[in-house]
Amino acid sequence: MTEKEKERIKASEIDPKFKYEIAKMHGGEKLMRCFQCGTCTSDCPVARFSETYRPRQIIRMTQLGLRDRVLNSDTLWLCAACFTCTDRCPQDVEVASVIRVLRNLAAEKGCIPQVFREQAASILESGYAYKIPDLRIKKRESLRLPPLPRGNPESIRKTLCNVGFVKHIEKKGE
Amino acid sequence: MAEKNKYLIFLGCAIPYRVSAFEISARKILQKLGVELVEMQEFNCCGLPLDPVSHKMMLILAARNLALAEQKGLNILTLCPGCAGTLKKVNKILKEDKALREDINSHLKEAGLEFKGTIDAKHIMQALIEDVGLEKIKNAVVKPLTMLKVAEHNGCHVLRPKEYIGFDDPEDPKTLKILIEATGATCLDYMDETECCGAPSVGISDKVALQLARDKLNHVKVVGAQALVTICPFCHIMYDTNELRIEKMFNETYGIPILHYTQLLGLAMGISPEELAFNELRVDASKILKEAMLEAKDN
Secondary structure, eight states: OOHHHHHSOOGGGOOTTHHHHHHTSTTTTTGGGOOOOOHHHHHOHHHHHOSSOOHHHHHHHHHHTOHHHHHTOGGGGGOOOOOHHHHHOTTOOOHHHHHHHHHHHHHHTTOOOHHHHHHHHHHHHHSSSSOOOHHHHHHHHHTTOOOOOOOOHHHHHHHHTTOHHHHHHHHHHO | OOOTTEEEEEOTTHHHHHOHHHHHHHHHHHHHTTOEEEOOTTOOOOSGGGTTTOHHHHHHHHHHHHHHHHHHTOEEEESOHHHHHHHHHHHHHHHHOHHHHHHHHHHHGGGTOOOOOOOOEEEHHHHIIIIIOHHHHHHHOSSOOTTOEEEEEOOSTTTOSHHHHOSSOTTSOOHHHHHHHTTTOEEEOOTTTTOOOSGGGTTTOHHHHHHHHHHHHHHHHHTTOSEEEESOHHHHIIIIITHHHHHHHHTOOOOOOEEEHHHHHHHHTTOOTTTTTGGGOSSOOHHHHHHHHHHHHHO
């Protein structure tokens, strides 16, 4: 298949329910208000330097119901969550939040960039998104900083039981 | 209502991981300004890093921190805008959405906690301007840095999304400029001041991230700023850690030190560069320190 053929949208790819599914989720409510003015893409700092990331296009594909194309796309993960698009949208669409909703759905399908897997695992284990090196913790004494909060991983895990994503991370980790 | 000028300090993850100069200098200036910080052993990550993959997990992690602070009856002060933004946003959402609050509370209950919505979370910049107040800050300045010309970088999450943060104007932010000018330094305007530093794209596309940081350094250099002043650990890492890498990659020279605002204010308050952990900075700041010190002697 040529690149051009791959790009061509087939009617069979379209899921007309997809947009309603997104609009039901927190942050996705105003998806259908988008009239494709392009403010989001033209003001997006990432789009300035990326040849593929275009928030307007992601919103349109979502409205059209191109579920698999959107959720399997690598570009979905390029958003820096600066919220410029959300703040400037003349239709009040929470563009960055729609993208977050889409990422959450992609993650449910197992499309999770490695960096997020690592951070989730670290939070479950220590309460921190990064593993703070012992050397850093010890160095706090010589810098005369109070001891680092130890957190309470057991309590965190209790509050997170029955959250779908946690099961996902634990299963993958086994 | 929780006490003014007494907070639970929320460090988040990035600061203990690799940005200790921000913590050291912030504690020094806050102590001098009469702000009391209370340590909280039970805090966990604010939840923001996991919002992209699980909004639910973010909500629970943030609500857990808020519920812990409620038990102490104190507001939260964060150094990281990402933490402040997340805690503020979740605080607002859960106060307004009863069904969601009940759902999240059913999770917190497993650890004997409950979110009630009785406290606030603030970023240090907001606490400085609203609770400490500009007058008190100006009065604490004993060595005005009048010879220094710097530029500011707010970063995104201290201002956006406006609906949840509701602090300053994200299109024309003034607070950090006002706080910088309180030290006696001049704060210069430059192109694309409110542009993102690129840090969230690191690990997904380093190329995009570094180009964003390079643009910023170029714009700051053009107006002749002697330093770039940040108030976010991630923005600071993005510029300070990567400046030399960007210089090599694009065959350019910047030589612009990246200071935490708390270091700048600390200098003006007469605290020594050593005490403010200037030695932790990657980009050499000795040139502007020398000027700042000379000036202080002249005064």
